[in-house]
Amino acid sequence: MPEGFSFSAVASGIKKEALDLGLIYAEKPVQGAGVFTSNLVKAAPVLLAQGLLAKRNAFRAILVNSGCANACTGEEGLNDAQEISSYLAQKLNCLPEEILPASTGVIGERLPKEKIIEAIPPLIEGLSPDKYQDFAKAIMTTDAFPKIASRQIEISGEKINILGIAKGAGMIAPNMATMLAFLLTDTSLAQDKIYKILKDTVDKTFNRITVDGDTSTNDTVYLLASGYKKKIEDRNIDSFKKALYEVCYELASFIVKDGEGATKLVKIKIINAENENRAVKIAQTVANSLLVKTAFFGEDPNWGRFLAAMGRAGINFDPNKVDIYINEIKIVENGLGTGKESENRAHLEMKKPNFVVTIDLKQGRAEAQYLTCDLSYDYVKINAEYRT
Amino acid sequence: MPEGFSFSAVASGIKKEALDLGLIYAEKPVQGAGVFTSNLVKAAPVLLAQGLLAKRNAFRAILVNSGCANACTGEEGLNDAQEISSYLAQKLNCLPEEILPASTGVIGERLPKEKIIEAIPPLIEGLSPDKYQDFAKAIMTTDAFPKIASRQIEISGEKINILGIAKGAGMIAPNMATMLAFLLTDTSLAQDKIYKILKDTVDKTFNRITVDGDTSTNDTVYLLASGYKKKIEDRNIDSFKKALYEVCYELASFIVKDGEGATKLVKIKIINAENENRAVKIAQTVANSLLVKTAFFGEDPNWGRFLAAMGRAGINFDPNKVDIYINEIKIVENGLGTGKESENRAHLEMKKPNFVVTIDLKQGRAEAQYLTCDLSYDYVKINAEYRT
Structure with missing residues (x-):
């Protein structure tokens, strides 16, 4: 001490x-x-x-x-x-x-x-x-x-x-x-x-x-x-x-x-970005997307939601180059899904209390990460209670 | 036709x-x-x-x-x-x-x-x-x-x-x-x-x-x-x-x-803003805040959440001048709460399926509005289901 x-x-x-x-x-x-x-x-x-x-x-x-x-x-x-x-x-x-x-x-x-x-x-x-x-x-x-x-x-x-x-x-x-x-x-x-x-x-x-x-x-x-x-x-x-x-x-x-109602701790890791600020902005938009967060709660490797959130971050990147991984499982390669079998394996990874979503932009050498949690029924319950 | x-x-x-x-x-x-x-x-x-x-x-x-x-x-x-x-x-x-x-x-x-x-x-x-x-x-x-x-x-x-x-x-x-x-x-x-x-x-x-x-x-x-x-x-x-x-x-x-799981339709109206773009940005930030949306679901006139959301919109305004209304009920005057009685009346207004949150910035003459809904258990349920 x-x-x-x-x-x-x-x-x-x-x-x-x-x-x-x-x-x-x-x-x-x-x-x-x-x-x-x-x-x-x-x-x-x-x-x-x-x-x-x-x-x-x-x-x-x-x-x-x-x-x-x-x-x-x-x-x-x-x-x-x-x-x-x-x-x-x-x-x-x-x-x-x-x-x-x-x-x-x-x-x-x-x-x-x-x-x-x-x-x-x-x-x-x-x-x-x-x-x-x-x-x-x-x-x-x-x-x-x-x-x-x-x-x-x-x-x-x-x-x-x-x-x-x-x-x-x-x-x-x-x-x-x-x-x-x-x-x-x-x-x-x-x-x-x-x-x-x-x-x-x-x-x-x-x-x-x-x-x-x-x-x-x-x-x-x-x-x-x-x-x-x-x-x-x-x-x-x-x-x-x-x-x-x-x-x-x-x-x-x-x-x-300890996020209100959270059941999963998820690291969003952006790699090979043009610079760190852009990597942060993309990571942040994915980390805050309600559809991404509810997909985490549902343990669903719904990668279309990840790409859609990235696309509204206001940062330029080539969607046709993006690879996405859940832990070590590649679920997207060059902007396209890698198929049901890898999605099933990714689903199993998402059953764990902690996992990492890695997004490879193939633009440069910068990286950044953001920590987020899932959005559960309990978040709504905790926050919707009347204060009195 | x-x-x-x-x-x-x-x-x-x-x-x-x-x-x-x-x-x-x-x-x-x-x-x-x-x-x-x-x-x-x-x-x-x-x-x-x-x-x-x-x-x-x-x-x-x-x-x-x-x-x-x-x-x-x-x-x-x-x-x-x-x-x-x-x-x-x-x-x-x-x-x-x-x-x-x-x-x-x-x-x-x-x-x-x-x-x-x-x-x-x-x-x-x-x-x-x-x-x-x-x-x-x-x-x-x-x-x-x-x-x-x-x-x-x-x-x-x-x-x-x-x-x-x-x-x-x-x-x-x-x-x-x-x-x-x-x-x-x-x-x-x-x-x-x-x-x-x-x-x-x-x-x-x-x-x-x-x-x-x-x-x-x-x-x-x-x-x-x-x-x-x-x-x-x-x-x-x-x-x-x-x-x-x-x-x-x-x-x-x-x-x-018809928002997924929505039970309330809420109009966020910003009045007396410096210009329309700024009014839109503030309305949008309030309309998207999870804490605001769960407060709507809980029918709670939790005006601290409205002010806190406004404060992160990236737009300059004077918090000490802001008035906030739920329908006709003034719950904030010059940045301070107007008391429990008006909050109780606002709570009753929020029980209705539609209501308006009016935010008076007292900066200028521009205005803008945004439509949003509450965030309920059902939003999470609808969006957390595994796709297969």
Whole structure:
């Protein structure tokens, strides 16, 4: 576990299903960076955090609540988030600006400020380096399981730790919401690189998953680096990036696996594309197609749907050159089906809980992948329930 | 009914559910125009028709088959379509180039050419001006009902008829597929205007509906003008355009109403936008959001989902100015919820089979609308069934 951090979690009664306040605390100021939702409609904690990160790069704590997104709450919502940070800062003996907020839950309702403030003293009392699992549970909403991933790498004889904790099960869940991830490490990074490293990693992991194609108002990924271990030098940066990617990729897979109602985790892999952006765009369109996702649920290698989704991605390619595989089974060669026998074999592959759809464009050398899940009855059930 | 056309339909045994060959025949060459799928992957009949329409503007017949899309079938698929047209032309005593093809059904399978050719003689024998309903039934796939709309307008004392027949229930249905529409009129139009009139009308009607956001490889709209009545002069063109729009809008609503598994027909209306394109983009994103569509199914005025979908449309607007209505009930004012009481009233409006979501951006004077439906268990059921 990365040194320099403690965790805590309490139930303040905002929601019944789980604990609902989580705190990550750093003993001394630590480096921080954040990547946020691209949605034009941004929740109050996102707006507050973006303001903080624009001005400073040292932080002491992350406070997360589940049950209420504090989104579409206007000026009052911003004030609520600020008041809670001020109270926490006073109790932690730090500046309000050193606290990064995150919220997930219903949009359009005010935070239960008093309840949260009441819960802060026991939250602080409970701080401990071992309580990261409690924290992971506290931030869950419709999540079926807590999401934790970690890596240890050795650089110049020193062991460096990365811990990641995430929540998310639908881009915006019914009552609850959002994808949040908290990445902690005990090294430090060049200040001018930390944001870029985080952003690049998020773009290749959390930004390449889909459950329902919707983007939350609250999506947030924070990276805190405590600096207990030696700073990462430029020549070792790739080892660090690789480990951070692995942690993020694992958390991203957990989110899709836990997709609302999902029964399959499917990797859409585009190979031999002209460039990476085009590969991403095609992968994304296939990954979000309702007809593709229902075909996954039906375990049907209905490749016409894959090609039809690719064709509306807005990217030029030659349909008559495309090969498509389900795991190792080739079901399309040069744009034509390879026959019933291979479809039957592909159908068997699709009975597995995880499989890969590989699409070969034969255009160039770039590739990209996207993680998605199937669309089941339960997705509709979870999301169609009336909120009250 | 427009003069100069006859219809016929027969079952050739391609599919069991309905008749599966439909023919529209014109006694003498008639003006024709077509608008096709924007999907890069285009079915053989679409490629064939695009080639014909690029070279000529007079036609004698439209031949439609349901059960097989003849898409992703390569050179052989094109040859199949051409051979069928040649045989039909010989029997009708016209040129193969005077026949416009359309197909809907499974992607990736060859047309049962012999069966279709065998069915052509009885198809021709059956031709009659009264059989348009049989034709409408023959082209159905997962459609629950045949889709027919018509208008009669009077121009300079002469009665002009427009008849529209369509099929479609999902953009690409499970086994079956596609949106097809056939528009017939007994007037004629300036040759340099006919395509533009059709294209503009399609853009505002069939291109502003969604069931699942997928675009078929086979989507086709044909307009044939027999010229039995006086030609439409420029000063009367708006009356004709209005009537054509109404026919297309009515057919488009039927398609959404018949959306696979749909229980609600919802109009998303964006008002006071900066320009029409931006209004369309926002309406489209809201209309396609799974979370919005499941909220419709759940009759839940979950306006946070509407705002969140708008926010990812890639269009700039001020979330703090937005008002949202369900029918006449205002549920959002200046980006904030108007309270539980109005939500409860909106919930009652959403129990109706049709309702309107109006979104006021307060940016400018442009507006646009999009028709969508809810996402139900049955959509998943219909689309997740294994094809065999």
